[in-house]
Amino acid sequence: MNFIIKTLRDFPAYLWSGWGALASIFLFIALWDVGNQVYGDLVLPSPLDTFKTLVLLFDDQEFIKNLLITLKRAVTSFSFSLLVGTFLGLLAGFFVTASIVSRPIITILMGMPPIAWIVLAMIWFGMGDLTVEFVVIVASMPIIFVGALQGTRTLESGFEEMADIFKVPFFMKFLDVYLPHIFSYVFPAWVAALGMAWKVVIMAELLATNDGLGAALAISRSHLDTPTALAIVTVLIGLLMIAEYIFLEPIKREVEKWRD
Amino acid sequence: MARLKVEDLSFSFGYDTILEKINFEINESEVVSIVGPSGGGKTTLLRLCAGLLDRQEGKIENSFETQSIAFQDPRLLPWKDTIENIAFGLKAMGVPRVKRNERAKEIALKFELEEKDFDKFPKELSGGMQQRVSFARALVTKPKLLFLDEPFSALDIGLKMELQNHVMDLIAKKEITIFFITHDIMEAIRLSDKVLLLAPDPGRIIKIFDFDLPQNQRDNEYVYSQTTKLLSDREIIETFELEFR
Numbered sequence A: 001m002n003f004i005i006k007t008l009r010d011f012p013a014y015l016w017s018g019w020g021a022l023a024s025i026f027l028f029i030a031l032w033d034v035g036n037q038v039y040g041d042l043v044l045p046s047p048l049d050t051f052k053t054l055v056l057l058f059d060d061q062e063f064i065k066n067l068l069i070t071l072k073r074a075v076t077s078f079s080f081s082l083l084v085g086t087f088l089g090l091l092a093g094f095f096v097t098a099s100i101v102s103r104p105i106i107t108i109l110m111g112m113p114p115i116a117w118i119v120l121a122m123i124w125f126g127m128g129d130l131t132v133e134f135v136v137i138v139a140s141m142p143i144i145f146v147g148a149l150q151g152t153r154t155l156e157s158g159f160e161e162m163a164d165i166f167k168v169p170f171f172m173k174f175l176d177v178y179l180p181h182i183f184s185y186v187f188p189a190w191v192a193a194l195g196m197a198w199k200v201v202i203m204a205e206l207l208a209t210n211d212g213l214g215a216a217l218a219i220s221r222s223h224l225d226t227p228t229a230l231a232i233v234t235v236l237i238g239l240l241m242i243a244e245y246i247f248l249e250p251i252k253r254e255v256e257k258w259r260d
Numbered sequence B: 001m002a003r004l005k006v007e008d009l010s011f012s013f014g015y016d017t018i019l020e021k022i023n024f025e026i027n028e029s030e031v032v033s034i035v036g037p038s039g040g041g042k043t044t045l046l047r048l049c050a051g052l053l054d055r056q057e058g059k060i061e062n063s064f065e066t067q068s069i070a071f072q073d074p075r076l077l078p079w080k081d082t083i084e085n086i087a088f089g090l091k092a093m094g095v096p097r098v099k100r101n102e103r104a105k106e107i108a109l110k111f112e113l114e115e116k117d118f119d120k121f122p123k124e125l126s127g128g129m130q131q132r133v134s135f136a137r138a139l140v141t142k143p144k145l146l147f148l149d150e151p152f153s154a155l156d157i158g159l160k161m162e163l164q165n166h167v168m169d170l171i172a173k174k175e176i177t178i179f180f181i182t183h184d185i186m187e188a189i190r191l192s193d194k195v196l197l198l199a200p201d202p203g204r205i206i207k208i209f210d211f212d213l214p215q216n217q218r219d220n221e222y223v224y225s226q227t228t229k230l231l232s233d234r235e236i237i238e239t240f241e242l243e244f245r
Helices: A002-016 A019-039 A047-057 A061-094 A096-111 A114-125 A129-153 A157-165 A170-208 A213-222 A226-255 B042-049 B082-086 B088-092 B097-110 B127-140 B157-172 B185-191 B220-231 B234-240
Strands: B003-013 B016-027 B031-035 B057-062 B067-070 B145-149 B177-182 B194-199 B204-210
Touching: A002 A226, A019 A047, A047 A226, A061 A096, A061 A129, A061 A170, A061 A213, A096 A129, A114 A129, A114 A170, A129 A170, A157 A170, A157 B067, A170 A213, A170 A226, A170 B088, A213 A226, B003 B042, B016 B042, B016 B177, B016 B204, B031 B042, B031 B185, B042 B057, B042 B145, B042 B177, B067 B127, B082 B088, B082 B097, B082 B127, B088 B097, B088 B127, B097 B127, B127 B157, B157 B185, B177 B185, B185 B194, B185 B220, B194 B234, B204 B234, B220 B234
Parallel strands: B031 B177, B031 B194, B067 B145, B145 B177
Antiparallel strands: B003 B016, B003 B057, B194 B204
């Protein structure tokens, strides 16, 4: 509770610190415009055209529907990864054998390129929701699992000893001694996994479905409709930036304040 | 009368015998030190007495209601600020937030922490400050039994004196019982009623020294002369391998 209040209290100051970021985004848009002037509209539409198309897109029912489909797929499969990956990671972390056994498997899973998963999933599940969701889960869960595993493996026994002398009740020990440490590992893993999930969902949709933003991107490509393609990309990046800078980053700062 | 009584206590890690047939007793408002070379089983003995390790052989009777500890490293929770760290033991006892913060602040000032340090995280404090916080945390709960696991070893001489004086005040008021582990004989003589010599391999108590003069009447001269006496003791020389070659 206290933590939420602190995060909200620091939020205005955090936003104010965003001017630098904003300036660099504008610089990027300026470079983009230079690119447009050099290579022409077909290769790289101007930022202005792209933003105009973007506005039009949001009037289009079809686009809104696709956007919601993609969001639903990303959110459901990421939430699944988050819950199951965190749970399994914590569990494995508490047992030496489980962490030793799981390590190589995780390395294999993390080393497997998502595109290979997409091919396999298309063979196994055909075209559709399940393929996309499966790929997002296998791509994002290992990241979360490793975060949770490391969080529990690196708990300091010294703190536990100290707490035991004071006869700290289990629930308080969990909240005050274990959780802050574990969370400081798990939370960055969540953020990394979210980025991964978002990228993979688009890629899987592009190859394996007829709906969603990935599919819309595929259609705009086949029509050589570069402004629409860029507008969709802008939406994708915009959504990730909102998730990251408006929600996740302030929490992360609050969580990691005590760190060196 | 509360007491800590250890009878025929033995302990081993695998085939390694760490402690063998340890016997001693700490009565209420007594200060008992265990001295011995590093790696001789002192910390294991303390952890057994504090209930951090499971007993294998022998008996430990601990009838003190409350206990706390100060370690050599401060062991402050890095995600809690100064006051929250000090109040940690109080929170475990179920003292409400307002009350425990009040008590934590009061003792913090006594330990020469400043108000501007109250909401700092441990990483923002110097090593000495951290040890003050650690001591405040150990004492704010008004423990009946205090374990000291070489808490003065890494401190500069001024801070060492300052913290020892806090402990001496409590001893003078007969408010506390202390089980003190150290490899510094002078420190042990300054604070203790009884000094037990723990010889290593396997750890066993081979000699007990008594000091009857009240702690607050022991001046440097007393401490130095007693130290010299102990350092010429046959058993001490052998245990610490003090012989010049």
